Amino acid sequence: MKLGNHTLLIDGNYFIHSRLFVLPRPKSGALLGDDNSKGQFIRKLSIDFASEVRKMAPFVNQIVFAVDSKSWRKDLFPEAQYKGTRTQDSSVDWTAVYEVYEEFRNILAKKGVIVNQVKGAEADDILFAWSTYLNTQGKNCIIWTGDRDMIQLVDYSKATDGYSLWYYNTKRKLIAFEGFNDIIASDNSIDISDEDLLFNMDSPSHEADRVKGQMIEWIKKNSIEIEEMNCDSFVFQKILIGDKSDNIKSVVTYQKPMKTGKMRTFSITDKQAQGILEQYIKEEGEFVIDHMFNKTQVDKIVNLIYRIVGHDTQTSILNRFNQNLDLMLLHYNTIPEPIQQEITKVIERDKNVEPMIMNLSQMEKILEGSSWLKIANSTPVDFDAFSGLDESETKSNNSSTTINNLF
Numbered sequence: 001m002k003l004g005n006h007t008l009l010i011d012g013n014y015f016i017h018s019r020l021f022v023l024p025r026p027k028s029g030a031l032l033g034d035d036n037s038k039g040q041f042i043r044k045l046s047i048d049f050a051s052e053v054r055k056m057a058p059f060v061n062q063i064v065f066a067v068d069s070k071s072w073r074k075d076l077f078p079e080a081q082y083k084g085t086r087t088q089d090s091s092v093d094w095t096a097v098y099e100v101y102e103e104f105r106n107i108l109a110k111k112g113v114i115v116n117q118v119k120g121a122e123a124d125d126i127l128f129a130w131s132t133y134l135n136t137q138g139k140n141c142i143i144w145t146g147d148r149d150m151i152q153l154v155d156y157s158k159a160t161d162g163y164s165l166w167y168y169n170t171k172r173k174l175i176a177f178e179g180f181n182d183i184i185a186s187d188n189s190i191d192i193s194d195e196d197l198l199f200n201m202d203s204p205s206h207e208a209d210r211v212k213g214q215m216i217e218w219i220k221k222n223s224i225e226i227e228e229m230n231c232d233s234f235v236f237q238k239i240l241i242g243d244k245s246d247n248i249k250s251v252v253t254y255q256k257p258m259k260t261g262k263m264r265t266f267s268i269t270d271k272q273a274q275g276i277l278e279q280y281i282k283e284e285g286e287f288v289i290d291h292m293f294n295k296t297q298v299d300k301i302v303n304l305i306y307r308i309v310g311h312d313t314q315t316s317i318l319n320r321f322n323q324n325l326d327l328m329l330l331h332y333n334t335i336p337e338p339i340q341q342e343i344t345k346v347i348e349r350d351k352n353v354e355p356m357i358m359n360l361s362q363m364e365k366i367l368e369g370s371s372w373l374k375i376a377n378s379t380p381v382d383f384d385a386f387s388g389l390d391e392s393e394t395k396s397n398n399s400s401t402t403i404n405n406l407f
Contacts, residue, residue: 005211007062007134008052009127011145012115015065016101018146018170019044020092030093038100039375045104046363046376052144052169053360055222058214060142063355064114064130065105066123072336073122073327107370112355118342121335128153128330129343133351135162142167149243151175152330154231172224180228184216232289236280237273239292239324240305248327251320254311268309276304292325293333 023040025031032038053063088094109115116126127143131153134141138160143150144167156163156177166175219226242250250267258264268276280301281287291297302318326334359365367373 005061005140005207006056006059007064007130007139007141008056008060009130009141009143010063010065011123011127011143011147011150012065012067012101012105013123014145014147015049016045016097016104019048020097025091030091030096031089032093032096032100035375038096039372041097041100042104042367042372043363043376045100046366049108050360050362050366053357055218056142057357057361059211059218060357061354062114063112063360064116064127064350065108066126066130067105067115067117068123069117069119069121071122072120072339075120076326076336103370103372107366107372108360110369111359111366112353113360114350114353114355116343116346116350118339118346120339121343124150124330125335125339126343126346128335129340129347131155131164132332133347135164136160138162140164144169146170149238149246149328150330151229152231152235152238154229156180172222174219174224174226175229176226178228178230181226184212184219184226232287233277235289235292235329236277236287237270239321239328240268240273240276241270242267242324243328246327248324249320251305251317251324252309252312266311268305272309276301276308279304279308289329289331292329298322 020031020041023031023037023044026033026037032041053060105115116130118126124147127145127150131141131143135155135157138157139162141163142165143153146168151166153164154166154175154177156179163177163180165177165180167173218224240251242248253265253267255263255265277287283304284291284297284300291301298318298321302314302321305317305321306312306314332340359368363376364373367376
C-alpha cells in the first residue's frame with residue numbers, strides 16, 4: 001500500500017460549536033450580542049482553522065467543509081424525535097452565531113475551500129458521500145470532527161488502496177483501520193541514486209514516501225495517539241445501544257422497580273452488545289455491514305438479542321433495530337436517493353477544486369479582504385484566542401513570535 005495526498009473533510013457544525021463555548025461570557029447581554037464578541041469568535045475560528053492547516057499542509061491537497069441542513073431523518077421518523085432532547089443555550093445570540101458562521105464559510109470558499117450544504121442532508125451525510133467517493137477513486141481522506149458517530153466512516157479499500165481516517169484534534173486522537181500502524185511503521189522506500197532521484201521526483205513511489213514521512217512527522221510532533229478499530233463492529237454495537245445525545249433509544253428498553261419503589265429504565269449495555277456481536281461471529285464466522293441489509297442475517301441478529309437480553313418481543317426488537325439502522329448508519333441503503341443525488345451533484349461540481357493553502361495558514365490571510373480583519377485584530381487582551389493550540393505554538397507566541405508568523 002502506498003500513501004498519497006489527503007483530502008481534509010471537516011465537520012463544520014462540530015468546528016463551530018466546539019469553539020463557540022470557549023469564548024468569555026459577557027457580564028451582561030447575550031454571547032455574541034455585540035461586534036466585539038463577534039470579532040473574538042471569528043478570530044478564534046480563523047486561528048484554529050489556520051493552525052490545523054499549517055500542520056497538515058504537507059500532505060493535504062484539498063479541503064471540504066460540510067454544513068448541516070434540517071435533517072431528512074426528522075421528517076422520515078417524526079415519532080422517534082431525532083435529536084429532540086437538544087436545547088439551545090438561551091444566553092447565546094444564535095442569530096449572530098449563524099450570521100458569523102455563514103460569513104466564515106463564505107470567506108473559506110473564496111480561499112478555495114469546498115463548502116458544501118445540501119438541503120435535507122446533515123454534514124454526516126455529506127462527509128460519508130465524500131469519503132466514499134474519494135476511497136473508490138483510490139484517494140485518502142482525514143475526517144476532522146469530535147463526533148464519534150463518524151468513526152463508522154473509517155475504512156480501507158483493498159480494491160483501490162484508498163482510505164479514511166477519523167481525527168479529533170482537541171484530544172490528539174486518530175482512529176484508523178486495522179493495519180494502519182503497520183503501514184506507517186513499514187519501510188517501503190527504495191534505494192536509488194541521486195541521478196535517478198532527480199528524474200523521479202514526480203513518480204508515485206517518491207510522492208508516497210514523501211507523504212508518509214510528512215504524516216509520521218505530524219503524528220510524532222503533535223503526540224497524536226493512533227487507535228485501530230474494526231468499524232463494522234463499532235457500528236453493530238452502536239445500533240444496538242442507541243445514542244442518547246441524538247435521542248435514539250436502544251433496540252431494547254425496559255423498566256424495573258427499585259428498592260425505593262421508583263421505576264428505572266434499562267437498555268442494552270456495552271458489555272451486552274459486545275457479547276451479542278461475539279456470539280454472532282461465533283455462529284456466522286464474521287460480521288460485515290452488508291449483513292445489516294440481509295433479511296436472514298438480520299433475523300439472526302434479532303434472535304440473538306431476544307435470547308441474550310429479552311424483555312421485549314422479537315417483532316418490537318426488529319422494528320427498533322431497523323429504525324436505528326436508518327437513523328444511525330451512514331450508507332447508500334439508508335440515505336434517501338434524492339438526498340444522495342443532490343450530494344453527488346455537488347461532489348461532481350467541486351471534486352477538482354484545490355485550496356489556496358498559503359492563504360489559509362494564517363488568521364490574517366484567511367480574513368484578508370473582509371471587514372472582519374480589523375474587528376478580529378482588536379480582540380481584548382483578556383481573551384485567549386490561542387486556547388487549544390499546541391504548547392509549542394503558544395510558547396512561540398510568548399517569546400514575541402506571533403502565531404501568524406510561524407508558517
